[in-house]
Amino acid sequence: MGVLNPLTRRLAHPRRYDNLRRIQALDPDTHYDEILALVARHEFPWDYAQGTAIAFMRDYGVPSISGLLHRTGEFERHGIKRYDDTVLIGQEATIDGIDSERGHAAVRRLNQIHGHHDIPDDEFAYVLATTIVGPVRWISQYGWRPLDPHELVAITRVTTRFGELMGIKGLPSTYDGYLQLLLDYERTHFSPDPANTALAEASIDIARAVAPLPVRPLVRRVTIALMDTPLREALRLPAQPRWFVALVRRSLRLRGRVLRFAPPRRTPYLHRALSYPDGHRLADLGPLSMLDALNERDPHA
Numbered sequence: 001m002g003v004l005n006p007l008t009r010r011l012a013h014p015r016r017y018d019n020l021r022r023i024q025a026l027d028p029d030t031h032y033d034e035i036l037a038l039v040a041r042h043e044f045p046w047d048y049a050q051g052t053a054i055a056f057m058r059d060y061g062v063p064s065i066s067g068l069l070h071r072t073g074e075f076e077r078h079g080i081k082r083y084d085d086t087v088l089i090g091q092e093a094t095i096d097g098i099d100s101e102r103g104h105a106a107v108r109r110l111n112q113i114h115g116h117h118d119i120p121d122d123e124f125a126y127v128l129a130t131t132i133v134g135p136v137r138w139i140s141q142y143g144w145r146p147l148d149p150h151e152l153v154a155i156t157r158v159t160t161r162f163g164e165l166m167g168i169k170g171l172p173s174t175y176d177g178y179l180q181l182l183l184d185y186e187r188t189h190f191s192p193d194p195a196n197t198a199l200a201e202a203s204i205d206i207a208r209a210v211a212p213l214p215v216r217p218l219v220r221r222v223t224i225a226l227m228d229t230p231l232r233e234a235l236r237l238p239a240q241p242r243w244f245v246a247l248v249r250r251s252l253r254l255r256g257r258v259l260r261f262a263p264p265r266r267t268p269y270l271h272r273a274l275s276y277p278d279g280h281r282l283a284d285l286g287p288l289s290m291l292d293a294l295n296e297r298d299p300h301a
Contacts, residue, residue: 028153035154045269055134061234
């Protein structure tokens with residue numbers, strides 16, 4: 001992965017590479033919070049969000065994970081809130097820096113939610129791996145430029161620190177390590193199961209509900225078209241015609257090329273949570289059935 005060639009740069013918006021130059025001047029081993037903020041909230045906000053959404057889908061390909069999530073019934077009953085809460089906890093954990101007071105409070109909240117279930121460490125590590133591999137893969141395929149090595153190092157540093165705060169041991173220290181962890185785990189654990197399909201369809205319903213009205217009829221087909229074959233088969237979703245898959249992916253790559261001519265984003269992207277139109281507090285995040293118990297255990301949330 002590297003930067004675009006000089007000719008492409010000359011043809012782009014004259015300020016398009018301002019953030020990249022700033023990132024390249026920073027040390028990713030110490031300024032990882034700032035670099036992640038530039039990547040996820042300025043350079044590739046939509047792409048990062050889409051890659052994260054696909055990452056959630058990968059979790060459903062593992063029956064032990066999908067079975068637990070399906071038994072809670074949260075996706076079927078409160079799907080949009082469940083999605084909003086997941087994204088908002090990640091946002092809360094990183095917006096002021098992963099080791100800020102706000103970041104620690106968000107991860108503590110996540111640990112309290114997980115503490116109600118017996119989840120093995122290897123599942124935690126796999127789910128964490130999806131949160132880095134999903135966005136990086138998406139940006140590599142559809143972003144307006146490749147990710148810089150500084151960006152990969154910074155994203156990895158934040159991911160590993162997040163995992164450490166969750167109490168996960170033996171995490172990779174490189175992006176390639178997370179990618180290998182994901183590939184190895186999926187090779188062993190991906191398997192079709194009714195719970196996989198139920199969660200995938202519930203998540204597609206969430207995406208359809210929040211999508212602009214004109215595109216809602218296509219949401220399911222587009223979502224499936226963006227999946228790789230092992231994931232789609234583990235979720236037991238129907239293959240889409242090759243021409244449709246090619247059309248979807250070419251359209252996304254075209255969007256990336258067009259964005260080279262756009263100026264850099266000035267204000268940071270923040271998730272717009274439909275569940276909290278008037279804003280949220282950390283105490284609002286979590287399954288409705290757990291909120292009272294969670295807030296009793298953490299009165300400062």
